[in-house]
Amino acid sequence: MTTPPARPVGGTVRAFGGATMGTTWSVKAVLPATTDLLALEAMVQRALDTVVAEMSPWEPLSDLSRYNRAAPGTWTQLPAAMAAVLRRAIEVAERSHGAFDPTLGALTELWGFGPRPFSGAPPPAGDIMPLRDAMGWTRLTLDGDALLQPGGVRLDLNGIAKGFGVDQAATALDRAGVKSYLVEVGGELRGVGAKPDGQPWWVELERPPPKGLAANDAEKTVVALHDLSVATSGDYRRFFDHDGRRYAHTLDPATGAPTTHATVSVTVLAKDCMSADAWATALTVMSPDAALAFAAEHDLAALIVSGRSDGLEERLSPALRAMLD
Template identity: 35%
Template sequence: MVLLSMTGLGGCGQSVERFGGPTMGSSYTVQFVPANNVPDAAKLKAEVDAILADLDQQFSTYRDDSIVSRFNALPAGSCMALPADMLKLWRFGEALAQQSDGAFDLTVEPLMNLWGFGPQSRREQVPDAAALERERARVGHRHLRLEDGRLCKSVDTQLDFDSIVAGYAVDKVSTRLAALGLKNFLVEITGELKAVGHKPDGTSWRVALEVPSGERERQVERSVAVDGFGLSTSGDYRNYFEEGGQRYSHTFDPRSGMPVRHALAAVTVADAQALRADGLSTLLMVLGPEEGYTFAERNGLAAFFIVRQGEGFSTRATSRFEELFPVPE
């Protein structure tokens, strides 16, 4: 779930070219300023599509033939050699898990399925206590270890990289576009994005941070100029269900096995690496408005929090976010 949109692109005429397509169950868009000795849009699209197809073959939990699905199908006690991309993301996820005392965890897929939000879900529902305890026993980064270059599982745990793979894709695509000679572009993949350089008129790419103005409508809360940063927003106001008068979010606290219950509606993180922004926005969303803000300030993160307050919302930014994206006078 994202609360990001590109804004201020009008007035660029035909100088900004665009292409995109489906990916990761959603879509991607690339906007760029053409330059001499740079491939045309069709060739750039082929390069991007190849990167995304490779990542899909590795990380899609909706494909039985993906590498992650093959790992997830292995029984307890199994080990498997993983490609470099997957090992890199597992190591990053493990670092976040340790840094947050388990608030971030790449093994929550059994809980997602149980509550109705995962790839093997049947329907959204509140599970019974026995089922919840059974699936919780399969969740936890402590159940995984790296051994002789292979990832091993001590229980029947399952990996799900959805909380970080889109950000990683943004980084990989951005790096490739820069290598092909592009200096001014904006990459957006399933809502995660990175902007580099400027528009043809010399102004910055601008991104709107939005809040819901109605039950499922949105309004711009703040617009930020972005150059060289990835932006990621995690939130719960669009992906949830209600049962017995209680709202259940798709964001889970791996430590309890339950959907988060705090008042944080969304949090945006900016970082030079879209991968880090993606993972950290999920982590802060799990921690909530108080613990998350404290974590972000302590670690010097650029984060923007949108918190439910009665029938409306309040916002709060970390000092690093205000430093990078000051409000215009």
């Protein structure tokens, strides 16, 4: 990827990190030697802890869990940040014609990808249909930051919250006066500024492991994150195997079950990581051809990886090809 030269900046690259959302986070930042790394690390950790406290289904006292337990017909006042995330989720749901849906909480738990204990076997079809019929992003009504519980709706923001966490970590660094950094949460990234030698933050786009498929010898795709974010959704990240079949964590809202098409992973680049995360989730629900066509139509910079008998096939959307030229 070609990139304009950047001015060298003062300081050295220093690294720190921690744990969040069942994974890890890390930051590489250009900082003066006098910077208090522990204080900066604590600021980022607090920002990420707030996202968990508001939007984690694994936290019984989170605002998301509180809404999911709310009685039908009642309103739940959401924190401003969570309401903003939900508004973005609804927007992506509408534009993707429901491929992205933030109301899959009950189905996510039914399939063993939530906080409840799981039997290790696919649920009976008779258990899926009632939950599928009760969900749906069109049932969500936001009035300011208050959200109506129509009855039976359980939010699941896992397809967008991690990306938002990256954005919040970046905001914490911005407020601390950090001008150049690469922040990462569970493989999702945002890069700002340049390194001391003037080079941008180069990152390799994530590719699925070749397990079960022939190795892919295609050239690696490397991009420079100039005030840019990247997120990947892949069926190899969370799954379970049963009777010789793999069930991935990506659920198709139309069926209430894991997707069955050939899409293995989708990586999306966007200005903010929340959007990149949500669009990567939405495109993963689609078939490879549909995802590529949708990305082209909506000017999304996307890398779509699908499986075939002889290995992996990687296809770039026009917007991503333009970025790499």
